[in-house]
Amino acid sequence: MHFFEFFKLCQRLIFFLPLTTANSPDKTTAPSSVALLKTHLPMNWTQLNGGGWSYDNPEEWPVNNPQCGGDRQSPIAINTDKTVNADIPPITFASYDVVLGNYVVLENNGHTIKFNVPQTIENVPPTITNGPLEDIYEAAEVHFHWGSPTSKGSEHVINQRRYDVEMHIVHMNNKYGSVEEAREYEDGLSVIGVLFKVEKTVANHEQPGLSTIFNTVPYVTRYNSSASTQQLISLGSLLSNINRDKFYTYQGSLTTPPCSEAVTWIVYPEVVPISIFQVKNFWFVRDSEGGRLVNNYRPVQPIGSRDVYYRSSNGDEVNYYF
Secondary structure, three states: OOHHHHHHHHHHHHOOOOOOOOOOOOOOOOOOHHHHHHOOOOHHHHHHHOOOOOOOOHHHHHHHOHHHHOOOOOOOEEOHHHOEEOOOOOEEEEOOOOEEOOOOEEEEOOOOEEEEOOOEOOOOOOEEEEOOEEEEEEEEEEEEEEOEOOEOOOOOEEOOEEOOEEEEEEEEEOOOOOHHHHOOOOOOEEEEEEEEEEOOOOOHHHOHHHHHHHOOHHHHOOOOOEEEOOOOOEHHHHHOOOOOOOEEEEEEOOOOOOOOOOEEEEEOOOOEEEOHHHHHHHHOOEOOOOOEOOOOOOOOOOOOOOOOEEEOOOOOOOOEEO
């Protein structure tokens, strides 16, 4: 039996066991010595354990990360009826549909599954500009947020609906030297948010780039593990066939500590179909303590006085540059 077949068999067996949330011991077993120790330590104990924060207590993030209590936080609930029509050009995607020069390497950092974006085979990074952006933003990282067998896990909510999975493609303004530097400025970052929903009939050959990523997730379920994909992909293939001209945009923040208010968000209203088997792969990911990493999404934050803009498609061809 091949490893992947064996893993699928284990998935089916584990699926019927009681689901434990991240950082929570199973109620049917005695708590470990580590779990007992945590009950007698301050809330920032996880900083000593390499985590620094947890999805168990997002309301306490501002204690160690003051920006998490700011007035331009993300994610938010988007209501189409309350958005402002945006008369702006479409986003220009440069080298997005050129094959990346290396296999991407997925990593489990205890909070999400992520990968850094390599340069393309032309030795340039995929970039975005125009739309709501005044500068050129280089793609730096892709990561995911998901739910559990009993709840959906997108971070943004659109018209009162939360979806199964959300993918973030993080871009850095190329006038800054690093993501760490860029997040200190209001124009430092731009993040594309793509939502996924489970549908009964989704064939892998219809979305080869996404399938390549989702099919690699079972190999990084352990904390701090990594695995390379077996096929080269383009970054644009992760957007499937959605209309790239039609999007919501607003000024917000990173959705994890330090919650830097440096992000121009681009969230697509068109939702990408995904199979239940691809979603299940995320439910078996483990955190730094060996617990099930599920529901790794931040609750929606107040919009406050911010406007959410909506650019509707004008029917023109998408502006791709290769």
